[in-house]
Amino acid sequence: MNNKFIKHFLVIGGGTFISMIIGFLTTPIITRIVNPIEYGQYSIFTMYSSMALMVLCLGLDQAMVRFFYEQETLEYRRGLLLKCLKYPICGALIVSALVMCLSMTGLIQFELGSKALVVLCVYTIAQIIYRFSQLLVRLQYKSKLYSFLGIVQKSIYVIVALLLIYIGFWDNTFSLEVATFFAIIVCVIISICAEKQFWSFNKVEEKHCLISEKELIKYAYPYVFSMGVTTLFQYADKMALNIYCSYEEVGIYSSTMTLVHVFAIIQTTFNTLWAPMAVEHYSKDQNEKTFYQKGNQIITVIMFFIGLSLILCKDVFSLLLGEKYREAAYILPFLIFNPIMYTISETTVNGLVFKKKSNMQVLVSVGACLVNVIGNALLVPRLGCQGAAISTGVSYIGFWALRTFLSNKYFYVDFHLKKFAVITLITVLYAFYNTFVKFNICTVLGYFGCLIVLVVLYFDTVRWSLNYVLVTVKNIFERKRS
Known part of the structure; x- marks a missing residue:
């Protein structure tokens, strides 16, 4: 274990500790306001979103980690990001459209309500983008930015959740779901703006990323x-x-x-x-x-x-x-x-x-x-x-x-x-x-x-x-x- 690892560990650990304290102090407040049934319904929402994220990334997030250090140029890494990101986004859009069609036509009765289903679909797409934007931060060892994003996500969720529950415009379960969605959107915007040089896909050329899509998919598909x-x-x-x-x-x-x-x-x-x-x-x-x-x-x-x-x-x-x-x-x-x-x-x-x-x-x-x-x-x-x-x-x-x-x-x-x-x-x-x-x-x-x-x-x-x-x-x- 070298000093580089321990230095970044302490920085990210500090940010994680702050996020943990925020959650540790506010979870008892939320569980006293929200009864176990409502919290159970919310946990089913987060369960489905996590399941969708894991599958719809198509293993290409793991491929990005494996091939990121093959070359150190910005052009290579920008091209790698595009090749790894486009299929998960397309897949998520297709699945979301299919789910909404099945829901609206009544062919399948989903456990979640129509409002929650819409939030779930958009939230999943946002999660995929955030997954790859976070990976860029991780793979460059930008530990301060990574810690900051974790603190922002937890803080936004808690503030919005308590505010929506207090206003009472929606039921408690949907308020928690909206708060979760809003927190991820804010973090997506921050992470992309912080690493905007990687997201200029109009500058990507095939010659910049010599790792072929076939090789990426061959590594990723078992995932x-x-x-x-x-x-x-x-x-x-x-x-x-x-x-x-x-x-x-x-x-x-x-x-x-x-x-x-x-x-x-x-x-x-x-x-x-x-x-x-x-x-x-x-x-x-x-x-x-x-x-x-x-x-x-x-x-x-x-x-x-x-x-x-x-x-x-x-x-x-x-x-x-x-x-x-x-x-x-x-x-x-x-x-x-x-x-x-x-x-x-x-x-x-x-x-x-x-x-x-x-x-x-x-x-x-x-x-x-x-x-x-x-x-x-x-x-x-x-x-x-x-x-x-x-x-x-x-x-x-x-x-x-x-x-x-x-x-x-x-x-x-x-x-x-x-x-x-x-x-x-x-x-x-x-x-x-x-x-x-x-x-x-x-x-x-x-x-x-x-x-x-x-x-x-x-x-x-x-x-x-x-x-x-x-x-x-x-x-x-x-x-x-x-």
């Missing part, structure tokens, strides 16, 4: 299937709750996910930086693997420490949501495996990216999806939200395992998997206990027991991290004195 299955995998819990339970339980479950967003300061920051930096590192030296090992070990310690701490404080966090959402305390323990396993797997999946084995991503998604769908079908009817959380947590462990083992077939890195298996098993047992038992002395003892195991297993990593922090703090004080 279409992968993202489609991943979408089902990631939202199987909410869909199962929607089928077997009610909007109220969907709302409680979704509000619990907002508590898990305490991980966002690490997860979002790390994932934003890691993929482009890993690709850039590989392009410079294909044999140097210490960078990937150290990144994996550090993020493992950080993510498990935060996850265990979140389980310990689950009852405190659930109080913030209000009396109607008190069940969230028993849903949270297994949901931590979503950010933990996803973030750590970003450091172990490098082989599939470097060797352009995007077709293997389909196997990863299918395997994890099967686990989640079967788990939800078995557990949700019996345990409700707790069953959905357990199924989701287990499926993300499977997601990490498939990504890691398939990647190591093509680009082997020693990630000390035995140590990882031990701390994962212990955390699973701790999460299972706290899913069904109220806070007590065993919760505290179990927490410290897990931390001791984590420190013992990753002692060298913990010692290096502490030394780095101490040296950094010492240097800061010395600069101030001088």
